[in-house]
Amino acid sequence: MVLNEEQWIKELREKRIAYGISQGRLAVASGITREYLNKIESGKMKPSKELLETLHKELARFNPEAPLTMLFDYVKIRFSTLDIQHIIKDILKLNINYMLHEDYGRYSYTEHYSLGDIFIYTSADEEKGVLLELKGRGCRQFESYLLAQQRSWYDFLMDALIDGGVMKRIDLAINDHTGILDIPELAEKCRKREYIGKSRSYKFYQSGELIKHREDDREYMGRTLYLGSLKSDVYFCVYEKDYEQYVKLGTPLEEADIINRFEIRL
Template sequence: MTELLEIEKQPRSELISLVDWVGVTLKTIPIDSVVDDGREVHSRRDIVLDDIYKLLAIPESEFREMPRGLLGYSKQMACGDIRILYAGKADMGYHVQMSGQGCRQYESYWSLGWEAFFERLYAADADFARLDLAIDDIRYNGDEPYFWVSDLDRRNRGGVCRSKWRNSRPMSTVKLSTGESRGHTIYYGSNQSDIMLRIYEKNFEREAAEMELEEDLTAWNRIELQLRNDRAMATVSHILSGIPSGEIIFGLLKNYINYVDRTDDSNKARWPISEFWSEFLGDVEKLRLSSRAPDKTIPAKKNWLDNSVSATQAEVWWALGSPGEDYFVEMMNRGLEKMSEEQWARAEAFRTMYLAEKETAADLKEVRYADYIARQNEHSEELINSLAKEYLDKIKGDASTSPKDLDAF
């Protein structure tokens, strides 16, 4: 398992494309197909909560009912930051909301891939109300990002930004005791429009939330496109048609905003695009949606159990009079019965890899031990030979000492 942990800690300096918000509404779901006058007709029925669990591929047992709803819905079920909202007006159906943190949780614990997830929702005629696509530019060990957010703000104020958006809204946080900047954010477009852009320094946001950052982190810029309604639906359709997310984001950014170099030409439309922006857009175009590697899923769950659940389990176990090991065995048996096919597949895949790594680690340990013993034996032999030579040299020296020399002592 050491190798897995080392992989997770390796610094990244390339751009990463990811899903950072999903909001979909579902009202009906297909159930079968019938033939009517030679035409295939798909029969549908109203969707229910159990259907949502199956679409998400998250077991019902992972959700908890919350005390109140959101967004006009009176009830909600929550699995971490993944929420199912329901019991609204008759025509509201069910709304599934994944915040940015919810998307990371989905990737870590449940997802079989965003494309497969979107395909399920698309087939169920889900209405994508919101989809956020983000790009992370994460840098380490002094490496600089494509741009600094504060520099983009200066360029905006200097009139060298060409955009379909009419205004930008910069925000900054300053530590009053020192005057030190604690993060810049720029908004382009309205939060209620079908497309809005946010560019901000993600590392400061995480620090404000008291989340730990890696020591060698230089910068972490987040570029987020918030897409709503028709824009969100069109984007999902493009993703399902095989178009890489980078091409989609590249096309949207290039169409809506470009940073340019001022010239003597009075027509700003003819000013050339700045080199830093061209390089950034060029690398964005190559991206595909990233997701957490499958081999990180089980360690993440284990870490969650160790840190978030163990105290609760111990509390219940102690309160029940310390019922012994059978309590946990029965708990595991009940859990095995509830596991979904996706959970079995993930567990089996990781188990195979884990056992193979464990066997390899044992073999390496044995080889290293044998090598250690061999080196120790070699060292002992060298030491014995050295001492023997030193002793022989001493004897030879004593034998060559004359009586006259002995008198000197």
């Protein structure tokens, strides 16, 4: 192994540890096993140049100081089957015995199984089938299971599609940690017709709870901008995530890790 490769691998390991990323998490993101990555870092295996570049590229996505990060924020998939055990065991790869079963559901389903914020709805109606719903926290929890299974989101979604799953809704979120996006400025550009896209439709909402004792300060209002028709297959939403966390959790705006969030809703 040449010196350049040794330096690359040393830098890879040092950055991974500094970012707080496990070998397993980086391995799954890079499409290899944890054991293989361990051999690379210990010098027992010589990786190809392409794999080394992939490892560094994937590791860069986990940089805690990156101004922008992306994640799945909502997933809803319908399966044309009543075999809920098959969906839980073979698609989600979870143990149904550890799930809570309730004789009621949502979206006109009659019952559901849940594990934390992971929800699977079912009923006796064959046309409705089985419905998986993962909201924000459910996505984060399911990511932990995917990591333990050495699967990625891509692996899971491909398994769902192969099994006939229909993607009812998928939200991809881009978190702005430094305030790169100026929502009022973006809304003003839309008003001036400086926004170019297939759909010229947009909606800007400057509403929400005012922070107590600051009713006269409009800078403390939550603001949301929608780009595209809400009835279309794809539209975009930009909103003040820090304000949302203040309203929900009471987190001071200056302490929020995420300032704005940009969502792609499919």
